[in-house]
Amino acid sequence: MLASDSKLVRIRKFEACLGVVLEVYKPEEFKKCYFDFIDEIKTKYNIRSPRNVFKSYELKRMVGVQNFETIAQEITNVVSDYSKAHIVFASFNTKKIPKVIYYKKRSQKETTRKKDDRIP
Numbered sequence: 001m002l003a004s005d006s007k008l009v010r011i012r013k014f015e016a017c018l019g020v021v022l023e024v025y026k027p028e029e030f031k032k033c034y035f036d037f038i039d040e041i042k043t044k045y046n047i048r049s050p051r052n053v054f055k056s057y058e059l060k061r062m063v064g065v066q067n068f069e070t071i072a073q074e075i076t077n078v079v080s081d082y083s084k085a086h087i088v089f090a091s092f093n094t095k096k097i098p099k100v101i102y103y104k105k106r107s108q109k110e111t112t113r114k115k116d117d118r119i120p
Helices: 027-044 056-063 065-079
Strands: 002-011 014-024 083-092 099-103 108-112
Touching: 027 065, 056 065
Parallel strands: none
Antiparallel strands: 002 014, 014 083, 099 108
16 A cells, blocks of 8 residues: 655756655554554644544644644654655656646646747
C-alpha cells in the first residue's frame, strides 16, 4: 500500500515537484496504530472533527505550531514499524511542455505556450 503527497516548488524559471511517498508494509497494523494515535490527539487537544486525516496546516491551526512539531515527531515514531517514507523529486523543463496546468485546492491555472516559445 502506498500513499503520497507533493508540493510544487518554483525557483525563478525552474519548477519541480517535491513529494513524499509512504510505503506501508503492514496495512492493518498501520491503520490501527494511526487511528489510535489520532484519537489520542483529538482527545488531548479537544478536536471535535469526524475526520481522522488532516492537512498539516489544519492541524497547526488546531493545536499550535509548537504542539504540531511534537505531534509530527510522535506520529513518525508511532508508524515507523509499519511503514517507510521515500522522498521524491521530479523536475520538468516547462518551456518544452506546450500546455501546463497548475492545480490548487479549489482552482486551476492553465498556461498554453506557442510552439516557438519552447526550447528546442
